[in-house]
Amino acid sequence: MNRRLFLASAPFLLGGCRDTRPAALAPPSVEDSQTRLARAAAFRVPSSAVRTTPKAPVDVVEQFPELKALLKVAVRLHPRFGDEPTPTESKLGGQFLWPAGEEWPRCPEYQIPMQPLLQLRLENAPAHFPFRPKTDLFQLFWTPKATKNVGPPHLTAIWRKIPPAIGPLAPPPVTDGADLGYVPLPCRFFIERVAEFPPVELMPAQMRTKVEVWKPPVDYATHLSTAPGTKAGGWPARADVTATCLTCVRPMDYLLTVDSCEWTAVTKARWKPAEDPDEDGYRCAAGLRLGRSDAAAYQIYICRRCEKWPLRAVMA
Template identity: 30%
Template sequence: MWDPELVVGRPRGPLSEVIGKIAAMNVTPVTPPRPIDVVAVFPQLAPLARTATRLHPRPGAPTWHDSSIGGPLLWPAEEPWPHCEEPHVVDGINPARSPADLRLERRIFAASHGREMTPEERETLARIRPPQTYPVKVAVQPYEGPIAMLPVAQLYVRDVPDLSPPEGKDLLQVLWCPFDHPIMPRTLLFWRSAAAVTDVLDTPPEPPAVQFDGYLPDPCVLEPEQITEYPDHLELSEELRKQIEQWSVPQAAEEDLTPDTYYDLVLSNAPGWKVGGWAGWSSTDPSPQHCSECGTGMEILMTVATFEEGDDDANSWSPHPHPGAGPYPGHRGYNATGVQIGSGYRQHLFVCPAEPEHPHIELMT
């Protein structure tokens, strides 16, 4: 049993005060230490610890040779660019828009931040998003032909210690189709050796349209940081869950959280873009995932996130200083990548640990 008096390494004062002190000390983005050493209180969690690499994306101009979100890929010129051959449809309520128009819209929001928009800017925005007339037509509009996929992430093993590539590979590239399949983008994973790419494709094709704004990532450079995580409470035994919830009553009250959410929000696993670690569960319960080719239990490779901040009011997972401290101009708050999964969820990518190049699995949580 846990000892209610055993709270090792707990800083004094609310999390907001602790975070403020840590922010003043650090000069590079570092996740604040957890306010409680949860393994000292619950040793049962020790064998469940996993490392994760938080990517900490921030606006930038990455190159082929950088790890990035939404940046250019080190793609061989002789290798065909991937296209999605599945059906693509949109409705009249959410018309698809071209990548060029979405980027132009974002540039206008950024340039006009803190001032009135010019008549020309307003006219351009009205062209990109014409006012809807009512009643809204919901007719389905199909897009014929294959859709070029968009770069989502490029991760070099040298930068991301929690990547476990196939032998001889040192680079992971993630692309997706910017349409729902059926409730989130369909992704493709490519492992390759960077040294083998001698002639790079400098102008890859782009899709004619993007179904939702959040399916077009903005280019971001990364500030990778390795941390330790523990499972979501839904992946623990019922007995341990009850012990943690009972123990969390005073801790949760101090941070204005509920006992059934304190562990998940503050102590278990980090929000945001990351590689490895544990999945967070909110919109669905965890269920065993097995490789379709060999039956091996799948493990989480990467989390594509809508938000970098956690759901706790203290934002205890926010690194300090915040990478590319925002808010970012426009309407995206602190979401540097511009990505949105569903109504603000995460997309977890699971791979086969026995053979990473076996088909992967996508889950929205």
């Protein structure tokens, strides 16, 4: 079996794992998990469904041809609840391709198992998404811990080669000690590629000046720049959020975003997929409740200059 496996653990993050106080939240009970699943069952999306972002109301490249060079294609992952995808498919949460007998990643601080967060196949990933040589499956895990008073969760990433035959797999780890708001319900991705343009703060100075004085009929940042929700690649929505590698102290590259929900009252006119009713069961299908507001997103960054490809999550 030509299976290659690489592991990159995020080093201790600022504040993120220094809080040694007992968890403020009681461990979630089995009933909690069942209640979440029962609620999600009312919002099942069939695997044959698609999700379509409405067309941009203004053609920014027509307005500013120079912006064409800054266009990036983001993969909106559109996680929705339904029949769980197989362990080799791209997915959020649920059963990952994790061979039985392999040691489960553990949080170096809280000593609880990390939870499967996001699994992405090479063909579903955006161009230039980092894959180790001869691998075709990216698996991201994090510490499922409330971080209302501390920093972002620890991350671990694995890159695998999907083997031709799948042997026995390890079930997802128990969620004892976890904050269920950080444990996604198993969701299928309804992948859609969309064009994004940089937040003005990330534009070259001359371009930025032009866009800042432009008076489009809709707000550039909300309607024309970056997609909200869980996505891979493209531009980071929050330009004022950056990450520095804790190993080499150089700026890290934006990788993906994990979001509590897919749209808000502000963004829905532009970014709510046409097929989705405006209901929380679709809007926040994975049951993620991130950060102090329960509605935060994490922008996740990677450093490929360092051998282990360390990752960091930054609240956005």
